[in-house]
Amino acid sequence: MGRAPCCSKVGLNKGAWTPQEDLRLITYIQKYGHSNWRALPKLAGLKRCGKSCRLRWINYLRPDIKRGNFTQEEEETIIKLHNKLGNKWSKIASCLPGRTDNEIKNVWNTHLRKRLSSKEQSPKSINATTDSSSLELEKFEIPVENEMDISSLLIEDLTSSHIEETKNAEKSACSNSDSISAFTFSDAVNSFEDADKYPLDITDMIIEPELWEEIEQKDKEAISHDREENKGGEVIDWLQQLERELMKDANDQIDPFLRDLNFDDFKIIF
DNA sequence: AACTCACTCAACCGCCTGGCT
DNA sequence: GAGCCAGGCGGTTGAGTGAGT
Structure with missing residues (x-):
């Protein structure tokens, strides 16, 4: 009999991460850090195991990740x-x-x-x-x-x-x-730490569970729509889409910090 | 257009290591 | 020293994608 899995995998998501999961992980780590990977998914409301969260953060979402081809x-x-x-x-x-x-x-x-x-x-x-x-x-x-x-x-x-x-x-x-490719989600998150450049501090964001549900529901439609229109790997301005949908339908539920976000500065690459 | 094949890379798996009790 | 646990690491997999036919 092999070694027991690192955590109970029952009911956990596997495979590719969704933008919603990414945003949830980023927001949580920006706010609370990642002192305990095993406990993090539960605390952040993610249906992932701690290792998966750690890997996603280290390999993809970490602010100092450099993307693009190797020189x-x-x-x-x-x-x-x-x-x-x-x-x-x-x-x-x-x-x-x-x-x-x-x-x-x-x-x-x-x-x-x-x-x-x-x-x-x-x-x-x-x-x-x-x-x-x-x-x-x-x-x-x-x-x-x-x-x-x-x-x-x-x-x-x-x-x-x-x-x-x-x-x-x-x-x-x-x-x-003009260099959209040089400004990724990682950069966007990183920029939150630079208060001189950007007034927003994501660590102050409080996103309620109800809002997450709204994000997930609205974003499913938004992403599917955008992917249809962006075939060929072009940039999807996901956060802008998210903002548009949220402002349209869920304005009264949004935390004031989130409502005041200026998403124009941020681009996401898929 | 449909199919196959090769390639890429994000994610997973399981072992190893070090810290703590 | 032994056992447990969490994090780290390297090997591997498989979904997605583009090129070729």
Whole structure:
């Protein structure tokens, strides 16, 4: 007989998270934090297990998540660190600010491993110094007995340089108001913490159970409608839709903080 | 248009680890 | 030291999607 599940799965949702669940999780964590993942779903009114909530937060909803394709520098960093650390995805992720272990693992398994194995079949390309994408793996050949120490130094070096790069990238992305793709739900939530830029503080939001029900019912229609009109992976302004529906039909039930939200500043990407 | 196939990536599963009693 | 528990981690899965036929 196998190990018992981490929690009772009876009656719990599985599979893809809905926007309603996301919003509920974000709101709860912004307000109360996540000191106890196991208790969180119940307290937040989510029909999910704690692990699922933790994973969703860490891999997708966390404010500092960096979305979009990996840059060449990031890919090279992954390759170099994987060369030294192996499948220590969380350690590799700690060197790439805004990237998650899951994301890195996926990139490795889907792109980098294949690319490397094809390069191994033609060894010339690995040593080709004229190729800007060359891996320079020989730079990291070190005696086994010193491996961990040197890896630490490597990690330190990479971390500091990537933190700087990430900061710069984020600055330029946020300053471009046309760049919808650079402003995600995560950014929106993150921005709640920046009171100078945005007057709203989501930690002050009190959303009553009745309102959640209203959100869920209204949003089912809104999302289904929007998805019909946004085939092809285009941006859905989900919060705007939500606001529109809420203001139309449930204005007298809305908490004053929610009523005063300016959703124009926020975009959601699906 | 319908079908198949390959690919991607979010989410799940189960083991490991460390802290607490 | 033993047992329990929660969180963390890495491997794996499967739904969704796009390309090709």
